[in-house]
Amino acid sequence: MNMLxxxxxxxxxxxxxxxxxxxxxxxxxxxxxxxxTDAGLIIxxxxxxxxxxxxxxxNYKAYRSELTTFLHWCFDVAxxxxxxxxxxxxxxxxxxxxxxxxxxxxxxxxxxFKNDKSINDRVPNSAWRPFIGKKIDGKIQPYRLSDNAxxxxxxxxxxxxxxxxxxEYTERNPAQLWLKHSRFAAKKKxxxxxxxxxxxxxxxxxxxxxxxxxxxxxxQPEKHQRSLFLINLLxxxxxxxxxxxxxxxYSPLMSQFKKNPHTGVWYFHVPFSKSGKxxxxxxxxxxLQGLKNYRSYLGLPPLPASDxxxxxxxxxxxxxxxxxxxxxxxxxxxxxxxxxxxxxxxxAADKAFNDGFEYExxxxxxxxxxxxxxxxxxxxxxxxxxxxxxxxADAGHESIDTTSQYLHTSQTxxxxxxxxxxxxxxxDY
Numbered sequence: 001m002n003m004l005x006x007x008x009x010x011x012x013x014x015x016x017x018x019x020x021x022x023x024x025x026x027x028x029x030x031x032x033x034x035x036x037t038d039a040g041l042i043i044x045x046x047x048x049x050x051x052x053x054x055x056x057x058x059n060y061k062a063y064r065s066e067l068t069t070f071l072h073w074c075f076d077v078a079x080x081x082x083x084x085x086x087x088x089x090x091x092x093x094x095x096x097x098x099x100x101x102x103x104x105x106x107x108x109x110x111x112x113f114k115n116d117k118s119i120n121d122r123v124p125n126s127a128w129r130p131f132i133g134k135k136i137d138g139k140i141q142p143y144r145l146s147d148n149a150x151x152x153x154x155x156x157x158x159x160x161x162x163x164x165x166x167x168e169y170t171e172r173n174p175a176q177l178w179l180k181h182s183r184f185a186a187k188k189k190x191x192x193x194x195x196x197x198x199x200x201x202x203x204x205x206x207x208x209x210x211x212x213x214x215x216x217x218x219x220q221p222e223k224h225q226r227s228l229f230l231i232n233l234l235x236x237x238x239x240x241x242x243x244x245x246x247x248x249x250y251s252p253l254m255s256q257f258k259k260n261p262h263t264g265v266w267y268f269h270v271p272f273s274k275s276g277k278x279x280x281x282x283x284x285x286x287x288l289q290g291l292k293n294y295r296s297y298l299g300l301p302p303l304p305a306s307d308x309x310x311x312x313x314x315x316x317x318x319x320x321x322x323x324x325x326x327x328x329x330x331x332x333x334x335x336x337x338x339x340x341x342x343x344x345x346x347x348a349a350d351k352a353f354n355d356g357f358e359y360e361x362x363x364x365x366x367x368x369x370x371x372x373x374x375x376x377x378x379x380x381x382x383x384x385x386x387x388x389x390x391x392x393a394d395a396g397h398e399s400i401d402t403t404s405q406y407l408h409t410s411q412t413x414x415x416x417x418x419x420x421x422x423x424x425x426x427x428d429y
Contacts, residue, residue, distance in 0.1 A: 003126040005127070007104055007130050009068055009112035009113060012112065013113070022121060035075075036074070036075055038083070039075060048242070050063055050067065052338070062156065070082070077096060082164070083170040097131075097150070100130075100131045105143055106127070106133070107132070113125060131143065154178060154182075157175040163370075168402065199363075200371060201367060204357070205363070208351055209345060211348075213228050213231050216347070227340060229290055230244075230340070231341075232287055232290040233287065234369070234373065235372050235376040236286065236287040238281070239281075239373060240373060241337055241338060241369050241370070244312060245336075247333070247334065252331055255307060257283065257291060257303070279393065311331040338369050346365060352364060377406045
């Protein structure tokens with residue numbers, strides 16, 4: 001029988017992260033049934049966020065370590081979902097980290113998981129502990145959390161909340177609130193750009209993205225006709241990457257573009273997922289024309305039939321491994337879509353830089369696929385002047401308050417709109 005550590009590590013190395021782990025799955029299932037009903041969804045979001053950090057081994061390890069410790073406190077100590085955590089709870093978490101149980105302190109670094117050939121599986125390492133103490137000349141020293149370690153710990157948690165906000169799984173960042181009211185508030189060096197996930201492209205920045213992708217689609221159609229429609233769909237329908245990428249049990253199809261038989265209006269259907277409820281999103285004339293152009297390039301009829309099974313975004317090269325190994329006509333996964341979009345954004349930033357927009361270019365390089373959803377919502381509300389209730393429905397927001405956060409007005413605009421307000425709409429005053 002395998003011995004388990006007193007606290008279960010939750011995330012394996014990046015090579016195994018997306019495969020999941022049977023021990024962790026069992027633990028999370030028990031939590032979901034019992035004290036933390038959304039534990040499974042939280043773990044999925046964590047895995048997606050961590051996977052984005054895989055290209056930097058140091059970042060991946062640091063983020064994984066701090067996230068594991070925080071979720072241990074949430075799940076095992078406080079019996080809370082992270083989205084229920086308040087600023088005061090973050091204070092309780094800090095106190096716990098400053099004086100953790102002795103049984104959870106180790107004195108050397110070990111791998112969190114290891115291979116067990118007897119069961120052909122990865123198992124939690126029984127020697128692993130979430131906190132690392134020091135020994136000097138063989139003597140255990142009192143455990144101490146330095147200010148730098150504390151700031152890094154909370155900054156990483158705050159960055160994760162920024163990701164959850166960008167995925168609209170929560171509207172609050174209690175770690176950021178704690179930092180603002182802490183003794184570190186006056187020192188900005190530790191601050192991560194956790195708000196970057198919430199930013200939208202400016203009109204200028206977005207114009208560079210669109211023009212860059214349009215030019216690429218003309219010069220390299222075999223590679224970038226897909227890119228052009230991908231950008232169009234994400235922006236026009238405010239889609240999350242998870243809603244148009246292949247995953248277990250979901251393969252996005254052309255037939256998700258549907259025509260209302262009574263009104264003749266086209267919409268895009270998004271099924272229920274961890275990111276939100278099922279919804280039908282209104283399709284603009286621009287997107288419908290983009291769909292026709294994209295399908296024409298693929299050699300398909302202008303518009304899809306209700307029973308069409310063609311994938312929306314097919315691979316340019318056959319998959320090298322996994323369940324789609326050897327298949328060319330297979331949907332893109334979340335990793336491929338994110339990497340393609342990040343490449344496009346950087347190419348657009350290069351173009352903006354060459355045109356003299358150095359500051360705009362620098363800001364663009366901080367933005368990712370997440371920000372395209374925010375851009376579509378922000379532009380529709382503030383520039384296209386769509387009603388909040390319409391945007392709320394298309395975005396899949398539970399509350400109009402969430403949608404209202406994208407409404408931006410200047411003091412001048414508010415002054416101008418206030419000038420002609422009457423006291424009595426039916427009178428002369």
